[in-house]
Amino acid sequence: MITNLRSAxxxxxxxxxxxxxxAGFTGNQVTALGLVMSxxxxxxxxxxxxxxxxxxxxxxxxxxxxLDGEVARMRGLAGPxxxxxxxxxxxxxxxxxxxxxxxxxxPPLLTAILVGISLxxxxxxxxxxxxxxxxxxKGLIERGERLILVGLILLFLPFLPLISTVIFxxxxxxxxITLGQRFHLVxxxxx
Ligand SMILES: CC(C)CCC[C@@H](C)CCC[C@@H](C)CCC[C@@H](C)CCOC[C@@H](COP(=O)(O)OP(=O)(O)OC[C@H]1O[C@@H](n2ccc(N)nc2=O)[C@H](O)[C@@H]1O)OCC[C@H](C)CCC[C@H](C)CCC[C@H](C)CCCC(C)C
Ligand SMILES: O=P([O-])([O-])O[C@@H]1[C@@H](O)[C@H](O)[C@@H](O)[C@H](O)[C@@H]1O
Ligand SMILES: [Mg+2]
Ligand SMILES: [Mg+2]
Numbered sequence: 001m002i003t004n005l006r007s008a009x010x011x012x013x014x015x016x017x018x019x020x021x022x023a024g025f026t027g028n029q030v031t032a033l034g035l036v037m038s039x040x041x042x043x044x045x046x047x048x049x050x051x052x053x054x055x056x057x058x059x060x061x062x063x064x065x066x067l068d069g070e071v072a073r074m075r076g077l078a079g080p081x082x083x084x085x086x087x088x089x090x091x092x093x094x095x096x097x098x099x100x101x102x103x104x105x106x107p108p109l110l111t112a113i114l115v116g117i118s119l120x121x122x123x124x125x126x127x128x129x130x131x132x133x134x135x136x137x138k139g140l141i142e143r144g145e146r147l148i149l150v151g152l153i154l155l156f157l158p159f160l161p162l163i164s165t166v167i168f169x170x171x172x173x174x175x176x177i178t179l180g181q182r183f184h185l186v187x188x189x190x191x
Contacts, residue, residue: 005144009066010070013066013067013070014070016063016067016070017067017070017071017074018074020067020071021071021074021075025071026071026072026075026077027068027069027071027072027073027075027077027078027082028068028072028081028082028085030064030067030068030071031064031065031068031082031085031086031089032085032089033064034061034062034064034065034068034089034093035061035089035092035093037057037060037061037064038057038058038061038092038093038096038097039096040057040061041054041057041058041061041096041097041100042096042100044057045100045103045104046100046103049103049104051104051153051154051155051157051158052154052155052158054100054104054154055151055154055155058097058147058150058151058154059151061093061097062147065086065090065093068082068086069082069086087122087126090122090143091119091122094115094118094119094122094143094146094147095115095119097147097150098111098114098115098118098146098150099111099112099115101150101153101168104154104157106168110172113172114171114172114175117172117175117176117179118143118146118175120179121139121142121143121146121175121178121179121182122143124179124182124183124186125138125182127186128182128185128186128189131186131190133185133186133189133190135182135185135186138181138182138185139177139178139179139181139182139185140174140177140178140181141171141174141175141178142178145174146171146175149167149170149171149174150171152164152167153167153168153171
C-alpha cells in the first residue's frame with residue numbers, strides 16, 4: 001500500500017526536501033537524523049512511558065526516512081551507498097520502534113519474536129532481490145504498514161488499550177502471513 005502511495009506523497013515531501021537541501025543537508029545526514037530520532041523514540045518511551053510522545057518521534061523519524069531519498073535525488077547524489085545506509089538504518093529503527101513496546105507493557109517474548117519476523121520480512125525482500133526476484137510491494141504488510149500499525153498501537157494505548165492489544169496481535173499475525181507470502185513467492189520463483 002505504502003509503496004503505491006509514493007508518488008502521491010511527493011507533492012508533500014518535495015517542498016520539505018527542498019527546504020532541507022537549501023539548509024545544506026545531504027541525504028545521508030537526513031538518514032542519520034532519522035536514526036537519531038529512533039534513539040530519541042527509545043529514550044522518550046524509556047524515560048516517560050508516554051506513547052503519544054513516542055508516536056510523535058516515530059512520525060518524525062518516518063518523515064525523515066521519506067525525505068532522505070528526496071534530498072539525495074534533489075542533490076543528484078542518490079546512489080547505492082545511500083540506499084545501503086537507508087535500508088541498514090531502517091532495520092535498526094524497526095528494532096527500536098517495535099522492541100520498545102515491551103516498555104509499554106506488551107509481552108516481551110512475543111515482541112522479540114515480532115521484531116525478528118519484521119526484520120525477516122525485510123531480509124527476504126533483500127535476499128530475493130539478490131536472486132533477481134522482485135519482492136518489494138509483495139505481501140500483506142510492508143514496512144510502512146507495519147509502522148502505521150505501531151503508530152496506531154501508540155495512539156490508542158492511553159485511551160483504549162484493548163484496541164492497542166488487538167492491533168498488536170493483528171500486527172503479529174499479519175507479519176507472519178507476510179513472511180510466509182514472501183517465502184512462498186521466492187521458493188516458487190526459483191528453479
Ligand atoms: C494512515 C492512517 C490509517 C492513520 C495513521 C495514524 C497514525 C497514528 C499513524 C502514524 C504512523 C506513521 C508515523 C508511520 C509512517 C509509516 C510509513 C509511511 C513510514 C515509512 O515511509 C517510508 C517512506 C520512505 O521509504 P524509503 O526510505 O524506501 O524511500 P526513499 O528514502 O525515498 O528512497 C530510498 C532511496 O533513496 C536513495 N537514498 C536514500 C537515502 C540516502 N541517504 N541516500 C540515497 O541515495 C537511494 O536510492 C534509496 O534506495 O515511504 C515513502 C513515503 C510514504 C508513502 C509517505 C510517508 C509520509 C510520512 C512518513 C508520514 C509521517 C507521519 C505523519 C506526520 C503522521 C502524523 C501522526 C501524528 C498522530 C503524530
Ligand atoms: O520489504 P519491507 O522491508 O517490508 O518494506 C520495504 C521497506 O523496508 C523499504 O524501505 C521500502 O523502500 C520498500 O518499498 C518496502 O516498503
Ligand atoms: Mg528513506
Ligand atoms: Mg528507508
